[in-house]
Amino acid sequence: MGVGEFFTTxxxxxxxxxxxxxxxxxxxVTACCGMExxxxxxxxxxxxxxxxxxxxxxxxxxxxxxxxxxISQKMAPVLKRVYDQMTEPKWVVAFGVCTCTGGFYDDYAxxxxxxxxxxxxxxxxxxxxxxxxxxxxxxxxxxxxxxxxQRY
Amino acid sequence: xxxxxxxxxxxxxxxxxxxGTHAHRGDATALVERAAIREVLGHCxxxxxxxxxxxxxxxxxxxLNLPGAEGRPRFEVVYHLYSLTHRHRVRLxxxxxxxDPVVDSAVPLWPIADWFERxxxxxxxxxxxxxxxxxxxLMYEEFGGHPLRKDxxxxxxxxLIGPKV
Numbered sequence: 171m172g173v174g175e176f177f178t179t180x181x182x183x184x185x186x187x188x189x190x191x192x193x194x195x196x197x198x199v200t201a202c203c204g205m206e207x208x209x210x211x212x213x214x215x216x217x218x219x220x221x222x223x224x225x226x227x228x229x230x231x232x233x234x235x236x237x238x239x240x241i242s243q244k245m246a247p248v249l250k251r252v253y254d255q256m257t258e259p260k261w262v263v264a265f266g267v268c269t270c271t272g273g274f275y276d277d278y279a280x281x282x283x284x285x286x287x288x289x290x291x292x293x294x295x296x297x298x299x300x301x302x303x304x305x306x307x308x309x310x311x312x313x314x315x316x317x318x319x320q321r322y
Numbered sequence: 323x324x325x326x327x328x329x330x331x332x333x334x335x336x337x338x339x340x341x342g343t344h345a346h347r348g349d350a351t352a353l354v355e356r357a358a359i360r361e362v363l364g365h366c367x368x369x370x371x372x373x374x375x376x377x378x379x380x381x382x383x384x385x386l387n388l389p390g391a392e393g394r395p396r397f398e399v400v401y402h403l404y405s406l407t408h409r410h411r412v413r414l415x416x417x418x419x420x421x422d423p424v425v426d427s428a429v430p431l432w433p434i435a436d437w438f439e440r441x442x443x444x445x446x447x448x449x450x451x452x453x454x455x456x457x458x459x460l461m462y463e464e465f466g467g468h469p470l471r472k473d474x475x476x477x478x479x480x481x482l483i484g485p486k487v
Contacts, residue, residue: 244462246483278469278476279461286486 178322186316189233189259191221193312196232198252201239203266206298215301220308229255234311235288240268241281253288259318261291263311266298273297325350328372328412336362341417351413359399359416360426366403366412367431374403374412380428380438382418382446386472396420397448401428418448427452445470 197207211217211225226232229252241249253262264284267273270293272282281287291314294307323331328350329343339358344351354362366374379402385391395417404411416425427450428435439450440459447468450456458465464482467474479485 243465243480243483276476278474278478281483287483 190312190315193222194226194232195234197236199238203238203298207238210301210304235262237269238265263292264290373405373407376404377432378402378404382442384472423448
């Protein structure tokens, strides 16, 4: 280990620290989980204290894609396109059981888990998940973001 | 007019083209031959004593694999009619073979049949002859198959969402 690695490691950690406390999420809200998302984002279970208080409703401006609510098969190409339009680094949170595994929908028109279409970083189960679960998931996402390494 | 009286009138008017009737638990039901359904529906609507102005529902049933239903035609198209003047109801059922799933459309009689028949086409694959614009109603265009048929596999992966990543 040389002195050079020390500086790049510290720089990685600094960048990871900065990224995890400035999350610009894109809340891709389709269904009932949106209510719990809103409850988490508002003043009682404030998500702004984690640095994630500014939702960007454009994939170009966001770095975390919160997929909130059931994704039907008709919506799936839209979700894929939105994910493709986001720039690196990007993360995906599957919010609610419908996005994790399809939820209680076992039918011909629902995508049984968005990880069959796009890669997912954090799964938050619940129908809908309580705001405490959402914040727990957010903190796990922050740990993951903090571990990101740059390529020098 | 009560249920059995309605069925008696239909049997008297159409004779052998009414394949069967029953009034189980107060629901007057008549099984109608496929070729006669347009005439029977027209009679139900126009005849002043019957006066079924409202088509409450038009749907279908798939009897594939039902124990005791071997030998019967696979599908049945079901019409629920209601009369506002006389406040009576009737149900008409038309047995349809899987080999030739076509029924005359009820659109000339009741405009609401347009969407009901599109839903039946979408979910069961039963065509309606004379329908102005028979296309899918609930599912998207690229969807393959008819999902409410009993042999539609529930885990089938449609091409729109691609193979699993």
